[in-house]
Amino acid sequence: MTQNNVLLEVKDLKVSFYLTEATVRAVDGVNFSIEAGKTLGIVGESGCGKSVTARAILGMVRRPGKIIGGEVLYHRAGQTIDMAQLDPEGPEIRSIRWGEIAMIFQEPMTSLSPVHTIGNQMIEAVQLHKSVSKSAAEAVSVDLMRRVGLPYPERLLKSYRHELSGGMRQRVMIAMALTCSPRLLIADEPTTALDVTTQAQILDLMRDLQEEYNMAIMFITHNLGVIAEMADDVIVMYLGKEVEVADVDTIFHSPSHPYTQALLRSIPRHDVDVQRLETITGTVPDPTAVPKGCAFHPRCRHFVPEACLTPPSLLQVADDHQVRCTRAYEINEHLAAAQTE
Amino acid sequence: MFQFIVRRILIALVTIFAISIMSFVIIQLPPGDFLTSYMARLAEQGDDASEEQIQIMRESYGLDQPIYVQYLKWMSGVVRGDFGRSLEWGVPVADLIWDRLAMSLLVGLSSVLFVWSLAIPIGVYSATNQYSLLDYVSTFLGFLGLAIPNFMLALVLMWIAFSVFGQDVGGLFSAEYQDAPWSLAKFIDLLSHIWIPMIVVGTAGTAGLIRTMRANMLDEINQPYVETARAKGLSERQNIWKYPVRVALNPFISTVGYALPSLIGGEIIVAVVLNLPTIGPLLLRGLLSQDMFLAGAIVLLLSILTVIGTLLSDILLALLDPRIRME
Structure with missing residues (x-):
């Protein structure tokens, strides 16, 4: 692994949840790095801390959870930022969110607002990070929706989440994630809520887009089949720690x-x-x-x-x-x- | 959407018709009629009306006819805008109620605005800072407001207005503006009076609304769409007010319509204590003396306003929440 290709390094990251009865060390000293353009698969059972790790990278752990130690080093052109040190509500981390590291979630249904149009939410994503006019943002959105295989994108912009199927919603989320051409896409179980055929289509789409945009993907799942299909490198997590780190062939063969x-x-x-x-x-x-x-x-x-x-x-x-x-x-x-x- | 509105308007008309029958019947339900209670009062004063006199009055008011005839006579007037004559006051009902109804609406609307502008920000804050000191304080004050009887609060505020601000209290206008035509000065005078009933009528509602808003917000702020918005780089404040608040407000929008009758009901005692020229006390008197045309007209008008309010909030909700339009 050549050092200058590394996009993101997580070192000894610790996240705890302070509940009234006890403290849960959801992430307890995790280490890994993600190379530009590659896919890192994180696999583990529910509750192993994989989703919390993903949120911690973007400073999105919610109370009563808190990052209590470690570094999240983000490397970009001659600069290294420790994202764990940034104010989680401050402008620096907010410009990295979506602008450079985008994230999609397990539930495409509820990941979209019930009362705002798809267009409203996509244009918002574009305009938050680029100073472009509304019509330019709309053009970007239409283009991306076509790219992810959504029919009639102009009409879709005016529709609401309940008018779309599960697969379409996840395509919308992927299109939205691409609006700022992120260097890393964090995908937290993006296909878990979808049926198997749709799942395969979405995985194909993500692989194509990864090549086209030369984007790294951090793919979180409990499904080893998906890992085999998607990942270059794999970390296996158990109770807040990584227990095995290797490339995908090693994980499956030895x-x-x-x-x-x-x-x-x-x-x-x-x-x-x-x-x-x-x-x-x-x-x-x-x-x-x-x-x-x-x-x-x-x-x-x-x-x-x-x-x-x-x-x-x-x-x-x-x-x-x-x-x-x-x-x-x-x-x-x-x-x-x-x-x- | 057009079809939706037309259907709702048709349903509203049927509802108003049903309400008019029911209110007319219910007002007539107590034994006797206006004339028996009128006679009782005359007897108290030592006067006596002769049987003949009463019979003449009964015929001239149509009180000897069966109830459905009375209803039809009344309704045929109502649809032409004539609400009949008040039996007790001896003047057309319309002359009595319009000014007072307007004042009631004014007090009602201002307390709705008061409640919303106070309860929504507090509810949002309480939810986003759950279990914080201010969350507990606002909850405590809210429940205190709910627990204090309105007339008590009215008396306390009157005392404060009098002793601290040196204001003449009671009513909605100072003596010199009572019968004056509308002017800027009269309007300002109204504003300096209306805050007391506004607070008194609104306080109880504020407590309830803070709790509802807080609960609605707590349901929404952990939804994935809020997390998506956060991942997109929205600031917490932009995120909260654009997404979860928008969704949490929908239940309120659907209840604006029937805020009105509960406000007028809650206002009667306050209006008596504060000597307000609103419709509540008039309704109370009309009911006590079985002045059925007056009471019936007020109940009918309030019902119509409620039905219109509900219709408007339905339409508003359909505009704001795309999920409603589907059905």
Whole structure:
């Protein structure tokens, strides 16, 4: 990974939610970087902190949540900005939002205002970041809507969200995200609420647009299939920490963290005939009572008390492959031995 | 949209017709009629009207006829703009009510404006700064306003106006402007009087509205569309006032229409205490003396105003909320 290609670096980011009963450390020291033009997939179960990480990048964590540590370094032409230090309501971060880093959400239905026209919301996005006339902003919007495959864009500008289908709404959101040609698009489960065919179309569209606009994508999902299709690099998150970081081939072909391995075993495969899919034993622990040491240990089949009750650090198991597991080497050797037998 | 409005107007006409029948019947429901209560009052004063005299009066007012005949006679006048003669005052009803109705509307509208301009910003603030000190303070003051009886508040404000501002209190005009023609000076005089009823009538409503606005806003501010707007780079203030407030206001718009009758109902006691020349006290007297043409006309007019208000708020809501237009 060449350093000058890096667009965004997140270092030891920590976000906590101060609830009346307890403090939830939703993001607990996450590290990753995103290269220009590449796709980083973030995968993990619900509650692992992936959506909170995305919002923290843009300074959009809402009370009672708060960024309590770490850096979000955004690199642009000869300049590095620590976005975690910016006033979350100040003008600097607001000009980066959408202007340079755009974000789309899981629910295309409710991501649009019920009482404003599509046009109103798109033109607003353009005019917030570019000083152009309303008609110029409208022209930009029409152009982008055509680009994302929306029919009759002029008419769509005058319509409301309830008049559109789910797929159309997400296309509108994508078109809106492109209004300022962002360098990074954060997509928080953008296809989860859509049916499978629409999902495939939206993923195709995003890949095409990524090439055309040379834009990086941070793709958040719990769906490993989508990750396989979209991501260049992957981080696997569990309870607020990244547990494995690698390129997409490594993650799918030689995963080293027991959690990643368990996730992969739990998806159906066409080439292996099994009676019953494996599941990960146990459930995600209550985030207010995270297990000691390795947070995954109560559910881990490789658990040994001597190794797993102290917090594991990230081990570099290969170039560009890091694993947060004290037993990673042993487990890998064990697996390799099992395969050669 | 046009079809929508026409349909609503037709429904409104039917509603007004039904209300006119019901109000006429209900006013007649208590035993006896205007003449029996008139006779009772004469007897109290030691006077006695002869049976014949009463019979003549009863015939001349048409009180001996069946109720539907009385109703039809009255209605045929109403549609021509003639509300009949007040039995008690002996003058056409129209002469009595228009000025007072206008004053009632003025007091009502000014308290609606007072309520809205106070409750909406406070409600928005309370929701965006939930559980803050000011949220608790405004909630407390709101409930206090709700709990204090209107007549009590009226008396306190009258006392303050008198002892602090040295103002002559009661009524809507100073003595010298009472019968004067309209002029700028008279208007200013009106403004210096109207604030007391405006606050008294509005206070209870303000508390309720703050709570509703706060609850509506809390439902909206965590919606994804607000987050989208934030991600687009809108400032918090622009975002709040453009998106969640717009959606949270819709329930209010749909209730503007029937704010009127509740204001007039709530205003009667205040109007008696403050000696206001509004319609409330007149309605009360009309009902007590069974002056059915006067009371009937007032109830009918208020109903018509309510129906028109509801119609207008329906149309306004359809204009503001595209989801309504679909249905």
